[in-house]
Structure formats: structure tokens, C-alpha cells
Amino acid sequence: MSSTTTARNTGDVALLTDGRRVTLRLLQAEDKAALIAAVEHADPWDLRRRFMGTPPPASMLARQLVRADGVHDLALGAFATDGRLVGVAQFDRIGDEPTAEIAIEVAHDWQHDRLGFVMLAKLAELARARGVHEFTAVYYADNFAIRKLLQRVGTVVSSGYEQGAGYATIDLDAIA
Numbered sequence: 001m002s003s004t005t006t007a008r009n010t011g012d013v014a015l016l017t018d019g020r021r022v023t024l025r026l027l028q029a030e031d032k033a034a035l036i037a038a039v040e041h042a043d044p045w046d047l048r049r050r051f052m053g054t055p056p057p058a059s060m061l062a063r064q065l066v067r068a069d070g071v072h073d074l075a076l077g078a079f080a081t082d083g084r085l086v087g088v089a090q091f092d093r094i095g096d097e098p099t100a101e102i103a104i105e106v107a108h109d110w111q112h113d114r115l116g117f118v119m120l121a122k123l124a125e126l127a128r129a130r131g132v133h134e135f136t137a138v139y140y141a142d143n144f145a146i147r148k149l150l151q152r153v154g155t156v157v158s159s160g161y162e163q164g165a166g167y168a169t170i171d172l173d174a175i176a
């Protein structure tokens, strides 16, 4: 891992490969405005890849954020030093199931510097602490970035394609 993380009360500070720093912390109701701004300024194609189609209105995503209980559904945010929300990684699961579905988006001008990896690795750590042992993901079949990212974060135990969509299950317990 070429990035470093340091635990702090206010979150974990991560140093990316290009020298930029972000703070990783759980998203809370107070982050609604930052989330709405991030969605409204997001690259349209990134949004389509994230939601596999037309994204829901930003206000709906903000309402979901408020409802997240941090155990069954949890959203992790990455904040730039100017306070901008530049990445969101989240999981949700049914009840206390050990398998959770994930989704992630990194702002276009913050991609390729390991932020996706840092966020998903942190999400996996938080998930394991809450009894989650597997992540599942569904994505466009040509989404090489998320496929690579999943392989980096855990051990792929199954994957495949169906009608243009790719899917994978990764084992989090095999993380070194």
C-alpha cells in the first residue's frame, strides 16, 4: 500500500500517491450539504457508473444518508483539506447478514491516486468490525477500475457477467 493512514479522533488522515491528503470519516446528517454539492458537481459518466444508470436526485441520497445507522448501512466520506467531499464509499446489508453490498465513487479529479483503494480498505475494516465478512458489488461489465479495486481489497471468491453487468463477491477475512 503506497498510502499511509493515521488514526485521529476526527477521522483517519490518508496521504495519496500524489501528495494530497484527505480525512476519512463516517458521513453524518450534518454532511448533507457536502453530499448534495458532491453529487451536483460529479462527472455525469462517473455518476452513471456508480448508479448503473440515471442517478437518483441528490436530495434523495441525502435523506438516505440521514437514515444510515452505521451498522447495517454505513457511508464513509473522504474530505479534502478545503472541506470538499471528494469520495464516498458505502455498504448496506439485510439485517445482520455477514454479506454487504458496496458502492463507491471518487470525484473525477481525485481518481487514480489510490483514494478508491484507501476508502475501500477502510470500509472493509469498518465492516469487519461490525460482523461483515464479504462484500458484493455490481457494476457495468467494462468497469475495469472497480474490478481492479475489488481484487486489491479482498480475495475474489466469485465473479461473473450477466446481461452487461458484472458482479463479484470478495472475502474480507483474507485481507493481509
Ligand SMILES: CC(C)(COP(=O)(O)OP(=O)(O)OC[C@H]1O[C@@H](n2cnc3c(N)ncnc32)[C@H](O)[C@@H]1OP(=O)(O)O)[C@@H](O)C(=O)NCCC(=O)NCCS
Pocket: 045, 046, 047, 049, 050, 102, 103, 104, 105, 106, 107, 110, 111, 112, 113, 114, 115, 116, 117, 118, 137, 138, 139, 143, 144, 145, 146, 148, 149, 152
Ligand atoms: C472505481 C473508482 C472508485 C476507482 O477510484 P480511484 O481512486 O481511481 O482508484 P485507485 O486510484 O485506488 O485505483 C485502484 C486500481 O484501479 C485501477 N484503475 C483506476 N482507474 C482505472 C481505469 N479507469 N481503468 C483501469 N484501471 C483503473 C488503478 O490503476 C488501481 O490499480 P492498481 O492498484 O493495480 O494500480 C473510480 O474510478 C470511480 O469513482 N468511478 C466511478 C464510480 C464507479 O464506477 N463506481 C463503481 C461501481 S459501485
